[in-house]
Amino acid sequence: MESRLLDILVCPICKGRLQYDRQQAELTCNADRLAFPVRDGIPVMLESEARALDGERNTASQPQ
Secondary structure (H helix, E strand, C coil): CCHHHHHHCECCCCCCECEEECCCCEEEECCCCEEEEEECCEECCCHHHCEECCCCECCCCCCC
16 A cells, blocks of 8 residues: 555544554554455445454444
């Protein structure tokens, strides 16, 4: 992932800084404890696609 892109991307929830995890191919937000996937080099910045960093999928925004 380009460092210029990483410099301008922020968490869509808290607008905080993101860290790129190359091995997992995801952007992580430590404040919200979420990881957003990067698919084919494109960050998927949707809360519904994020996973919780504790290992469980984020279901807060999905209807039950």
